[in-house]
Amino acid sequence: MKAAINRHRADMTRSLGGLLFRGVHSLTSIPAVRTQLGHLASGGAVRTVMTLPSFLSPKPRDFSLPNSSWGSEMLRLHEHYNSQCEGEMEEGEEGRGLWLRLPSYNRSLKYATGGVYLSKMVQANARLFTRNSREQGAGFEYVVFVNKKENKCVCIFQAGHLLEGPPGCVHGGAIATMIDTVTGTHANVLSRPVMTANLNINYRSPIPLGNTVLIESSLDSREGRKMFISCKVTSTDGSKLHTEATALFLSVNFSHLLKGG
Amino acid sequence: MKAAINRHRADMTRSLGGLLFRGVHSLTSIPAVRTQLGHLASGGAVRTVMTLPSFLSPKPRDFSLPNSSWGSEMLRLHEHYNSQCEGEMEEGEEGRGLWLRLPSYNRSLKYATGGVYLSKMVQANARLFTRNSREQGAGFEYVVFVNKKENKCVCIFQAGHLLEGPPGCVHGGAIATMIDTVTGTHANVLSRPVMTANLNINYRSPIPLGNTVLIESSLDSREGRKMFISCKVTSTDGSKLHTEATALFLSVNFSHLLKGG
Numbered sequence: 399m400k401a402a403i404n405r406h407r408a409d410m411t412r413s414l415g416g417l418l419f420r421g422v423h424s425l426t427s428i429p430a431v432r433t434q435l436g437h438l439a440s441g442g443a444v445r446t447v448m449t450l451p452s453f454l455s456p457k458p459r460d461f462s463l464p465n466s467s468w469g470s471e472m473l474r475l476h477e478h479y480n481s482q483c484e485g486e487m488e489e490g491e492e493g494r495g496l497w498l499r500l501p502s503y504n505r506s507l508k509y510a511t512g513g514v515y516l517s518k519m520v521q522a523n524a525r526l527f528t529r530n531s532r533e534q535g536a537g538f539e540y541v542v543f544v545n546k547k548e549n550k551c552v553c554i555f556q557a558g559h560l561l562e563g564p565p566g567c568v569h570g571g572a573i574a575t576m577i578d579t580v581t582g583t584h585a586n587v588l589s590r591p592v593m594t595a596n597l598n599i600n601y602r603s604p605i606p607l608g609n610t611v612l613i614e615s616s617l618d619s620r621e622g623r624k625m626f627i628s629c630k631v632t633s634t635d636g637s638k639l640h641t642e643a644t645a646l647f648l649s650v651n652f653s654h655l656l657k658g659g
Numbered sequence: 660m661k662a663a664i665n666r667h668r669a670d671m672t673r674s675l676g677g678l679l680f681r682g683v684h685s686l687t688s689i690p691a692v693r694t695q696l697g698h699l700a701s702g703g704a705v706r707t708v709m710t711l712p713s714f715l716s717p718k719p720r721d722f723s724l725p726n727s728s729w730g731s732e733m734l735r736l737h738e739h740y741n742s743q744c745e746g747e748m749e750e751g752e753e754g755r756g757l758w759l760r761l762p763s764y765n766r767s768l769k770y771a772t773g774g775v776y777l778s779k780m781v782q783a784n785a786r787l788f789t790r791n792s793r794e795q796g797a798g799f800e801y802v803v804f805v806n807k808k809e810n811k812c813v814c815i816f817q818a819g820h821l822l823e824g825p826p827g828c829v830h831g832g833a834i835a836t837m838i839d840t841v842t843g844t845h846a847n848v849l850s851r852p853v854m855t856a857n858l859n860i861n862y863r864s865p866i867p868l869g870n871t872v873l874i875e876s877s878l879d880s881r882e883g884r885k886m887f888i889s890c891k892v893t894s895t896d897g898s899k900l901h902t903e904a905t906a907l908f909l910s911v912n913f914s915h916l917l918k919g920g
Binding site: 505516517519520521523524525526527528530536537559560561562563564566568569570571572574575576577578579582593594595596597598599600601604606607608 | 766778780781782786789821822823831860862867868869
């Protein structure tokens with residue numbers, strides 16, 4: 399389960415928990431794999447989900463690992479946090495290291511039945527918004543680490559040239575996307591699946607394209623299904639505040655998402 | 660100036676006003692075009708900006724025009740609003756039609772001197788976040804119409820398969836991006852250049868990938884440099900509320916943006 403758990407943890411701002419997901423391309427085109435029964439660990443519902451036989455299941459690319467587009471600051475910070483990790487943990491296991499690096503993939507899962515209607519083209523080609531670029535370094539380059547003991551996450555984010563808003567600077571929507579991603583990942587670690595209910599973002603100073611910044615989230619409080627998380631985006635030395643935000647996430651039932659509302 | 664004005668109006672969530680912009684590819688690789696002096700109409704500052712001689716200046720693609728990826732709902736709504744336009748207007752001219760369609764390009768402008776340091780690679784290849792996909796229909800397909808008399812904008816938005824967040828649904832960050840884009844375009848029509856100061860977004864129900872939705876913005880109030888704009892995202896018949904938001908924009912000096920803070 400280790401791989402499935404870690405894939406699940408990563409990146410899913412609002413995810414369906416515990417589903418098996420193997421392979422990243424066009425599973426819908428292979429009828430033979432459509433009928434394996436999967437069990438939704440968190441929600442307890444039984445749904446038909448798709449998995450591939452292991453011989454057809456290449457290990458998907460983990461986008462949170464360093465690549466040649468990462469600049470020196472991105473690499474330095476990755477090493478800083480990575481050196482404080484002690485390998486990936488099984489779910490429920492207490493952390494031996496201070497931080498846990500969260501793997502990140504470009505698909506969440508596919509489901510064969512129920513939910514909203516999507517054309518086959520859309521379903522087959524859908525990619526996670528923050529991992530949809532084929533060109534390394536062009537879009538969102540980031541890695542998220544979680545610290546369960548201190549209830550916080552940190553994300554190292556290098557902004558590529560396809561994220562432009564104001565001339566030479568990162569688009570406010572791209573910043574919002576990363577805030578949603580980091581706080582949503584944080585909420586997901588605490589209780590999944592979750593949905594973003596509110597994002598309240600204050601933009602303080604622009605982020606130049608190409609820069610690496612830190613995004614830190616911390617849990618403010620929990621009230622029943624609600625998780626209140628705050629977040630700030632700063633320069634890597636912490637001296638400049640670019641953006642700060644609060645986020646509210648709700649634990650949801652699977653049926654809520656699959657019914658599209 | 661008509662083309663330059665209309666390019667400027669479109670898409671620039673937070674833009675530099677009145678700059679000449681011609682050509683969409685790698686102007687920095689052509690030394691001869693680096694020294695033409697441009698004048699920033701709104702800010703009054705004189706800066707060195709790049710323009711191409713007209714014979715080297717192909718008309719950039721207007722992304723707000725229909726393409727083969729647009730579905731029937733997108734086309735129907737485009738025709739609905741477009742039929743109420745009466746051509747593009749010169750700046751300052753009173754509208755003869757109820758609506759004005761805003762053209763949309765994938766670069767804002769390039770500036771050769773001043774401002775934050777960007778590597779040549781980043782500067783040459785930078786693309787507007789919402790127009791960075793080479794594949795029609797894969798990312799953000801949208802067109803914005805403005806109604807100056809009633810102080811509102813409407814955007815028709817078709818969400819492509821590269822915008823996935825929750826399985827089969829649009830990423831919260833992609834929705835935030837479109838809200839920033841529409842409200843920012845609205846603020847820009849009222850007073851430019853502007854910067855996003857705050858976005859407060861309530862997510863009510865998911866948007867399935869591939870769907871077309873309406874995004875409507877209206878000006879709530881103006882106080883000095885501040886513009887308060889509200890926004891909602893609904894199904895195209897208005898019966899389902901997906902997202903609602905408020906946004907605060909500030910009129911800024913060019914120097915603020917160019918100094919990166």
